[in-house]
Amino acid sequence: MKYIFCLGIWICFVLKDIYLILCFSIIFSIYLYIRFKKKFIVLLWFLCSFLTLFFFPSYHPAEKGTYEIIEIKNKYCIARNEDTKVVVYGLDQANFGDKYQLDEFENIYSLKNIHQFNFESYMNKNNIYECTNGKENQCIKKSDSIKSYIFQKLKEKPLCLLYLYGIYDPDSINLLARLSLPFLVCMHILEKILNTIISENKTKFVCILISILYGYLFTFKIALVRYILNQIVKYIDSESFCITSTLLLFLFPYSSCDFSYILPFGLGWIQKYIKKQNKLASFIFIYSLQFIYFHEINLLALFFFSFFKNINVILFLSSFFIDISFLNIQMPVFHYVPNLIFYSLMILLFYYLIHNQIKYSILILFLCSPVYSSYLNPFFHVYTLDIGQGDCTLIVEPYKKSVVMIDCGQNLYRNNVEKIILPVLEDLQIHTIDTLIVTHEDIDHSGGKEELSEKIKINQIVEDSNEEIKVNYTFYSLLPERNIKDENDSSIVSYFQYDTCSFLWMGDASISIENQLLQRYDLDVDVLKLGHHGSRTSSSFHFLEKIDPTLGIISVGKDNKYNHPSSKVISNAHLLGIDLLMTKEEGMIHIFTLKKFTFFVTATGLFGMI
Structure with missing residues (x-):
């Protein structure tokens, strides 16, 4: 009975939501009564499940006041004021128990890519939502505790920090x-x-x-x-x-x-x-x-x-x-990122093990599944990576027959190739890019080309609309001959289709290029990646109305200096019934198709069908 009770309590803590816990508690209590035939056990269960609701701390917004350092990490600290915890950056000399006067706070924000560590979600899960940049002169009281004295003596010894405090550089994590x-x-x-x-x-x-x-x-x-x-x-x-x-x-x-x-x-x-x-x-x-x-x-x-x-x-x-x-x-x-094959074989193995049996054929298939299962994926995948103010899209054909990347933008303050693009490729077990399309020579589109070429094999780099994209499905670079006014207008415009879903990727092309496209092509588009990060220089009402996409994607960084996307563009999309997904809000956007069905899922967990 203890094991069953323990499992029930664990499920309550996993569910978290009061209504889900209530529904589960009722169902579980019926199971307990049927199995044990004792009302006391059911009553005890309701009491325990009810108690779980009081152990999730409520959120209290951070306010100006005195905060005490309670945890120290490699590049930040965690400070507490009564029931409120905040992340504090910039305190290189902070020690356990030190008190700081903190005044201004903002919500924690980090880039969100599927399968990658997300600092914002990690902190939110621990009921920490705000951060601030601290300064040493904001310290109002240095701690004189034994704990702070020991930390001061050991802070120059990296292995002591690792073993005793869990402080290490995540970029150089080792065994x-x-x-x-x-x-x-x-x-x-x-x-x-x-x-x-x-x-x-x-x-x-x-x-x-x-x-x-x-x-x-x-x-x-x-x-x-x-x-x-x-x-x-x-x-x-x-x-x-x-x-x-x-x-x-x-x-x-x-x-x-x-x-x-x-x-x-x-x-x-x-x-x-x-x-x-x-x-x-x-x-x-x-x-x-x-x-x-x-x-x-x-x-x-x-x-x-x-x-x-x-x-x-x-x-x-x-x-x-x-x-x-x-x-x-x-x-x-x-x-390797586990997929349906991996989980199915794992469940099947444990089913046999619980019944004191072992199927060695299933065991071998399971242990080897990380090697072969990614080649058995029947979906067509389009990943719009969250790299901040920039563009990077990864297109993977079913069974990994081909891999195309459109743009690999860099950032002046962060190495997108090292921090985001390569980790995503590693998790997807992609070791070769068949074609890299560089839409134009802006750093937020082409900046990672050289470094990416050094780190991973690229069979073809396309930098001109006249070059053929070597894949076995419909893939065109539209408008090879055009009238251009600036570098943005030279952007390669990519149109590709798989199964019944069609995609149009506009680069930074302006309204002038949009008008030329409409004059030359009769476009049928399901998914549009809006030009120039949703700027008012692209995505005119007339263009959006004519191509009539079901879903629009905007790759854009939060609080960017260009004020992208334009409120006018967003308003036009809404008026035309176009659903918009923005990387600054939803993180990575993953679209996958199979025959007549097209789905999307985002790094924030938003799921839908196109």
Whole structure:
């Protein structure tokens, strides 16, 4: 019964919404009554599920006041004023417990691309919505605590910051940053030693005290809190998994879907319900989670985890006395985003394992699915990447027969190729671009061409409308001969069609080019990427009315200095019944077609059918 209760509470925390929790609670209570025939159990369940509603902190907008530093990361800090937390940038000398006078705040914003880490969503999930740029002269009180003293002494030791505080540069993440908290491994070793000297209960008590002291001096990570709770609960119940997992949810309500919670939670269920093939099931579970959460797998760490875990402990203890930051162990990884084939085989495998069976043919198919499954994708894909104020579109033919990219814009303050385009290509397992179309020579369209060519194989670069696009579906560069007034008017205009869906990509072409297109072609368009980021110099009412697209896409950066998109263009689209999606609001826009059906999904989770 404990396991069923634990699962029910976990589902409540995953659902979060009060109405969804209420509906689930009623259905689950009926199941409990049918199974156990006891009203007391149903009553207890309603009480527990009702309590979950009070453990999600309500949002309080940040206001001018005194904020205390409670968490320090590589490029930012988190500060708190009563129930409100904010992200603070620019405080290189900040320490735990320091107090700052913060006055102005803005909403956290980050670029949003499907399958990529999104800082805005990550912070919002933890009930943090605002940020500010702090200055050292805003500090009104420096902390004199033991915790701040220790941090000041250790802040020049990178491995100490990594192991003790979880502070590392995400751009240079290595094997050490991905391994488990070495302190917990040390505690397990200490437990074994103490059990040979003193009683088991005294050992637990000593370990609890040491762990609480460690958390006070450094940070209470979820793994550490789990260990402490586990030791405390063992005084009451030797089978502590369910109680510990449930208590952890009430302490960390936003962690219900985090890797740090799901991994031990899932392994606990495997220990309970899969007896015969326990080790194999655990291996499959860990293998799956690496792809699901990180979209990559480190085979070295997977197969030699125990070895690296022990090495990690040695490095952890050594980092206090000698500088070993030169041991930057980079991870050879394999990238893959799980798809329907992967999930289907995973579910099928666990079904057989729960019934004490193993089908080796399915196991082999599952383990190899990251290698072959992307070549079995029957959809035609069009990805409009969120690169800020710029353009980059990726077009992938079914079964990965061809890959076309339209533009690869750069940014003066961010390397789009390194930070966005290459990670997206890695996750999609794209190692060759068949054709790169550079619409024109503006940095926000062509700026990444040279760097991208150095990092990935490109078979053809098209920079002129007269060049043929070498794909096996309808793909034309329209209006090769035209009258132009400026560089924007020289933009390659791409028209392509797959199945029954047609697309028109305008580059930065102006209204003059639009009029020439209408004079020369009878265009039937389902999806239009509006010209010049929605500027008033493009997308005239007459042009939008004539081509009559169902969906319009605007690739544009938030708060750009050009004030794109134009309110007039947006108003015209709405008057004509054209649905608009903008990257600054929805992030990456992914359109995929199969036969007569065309769908879209955005990085913010918006889904629809065209």
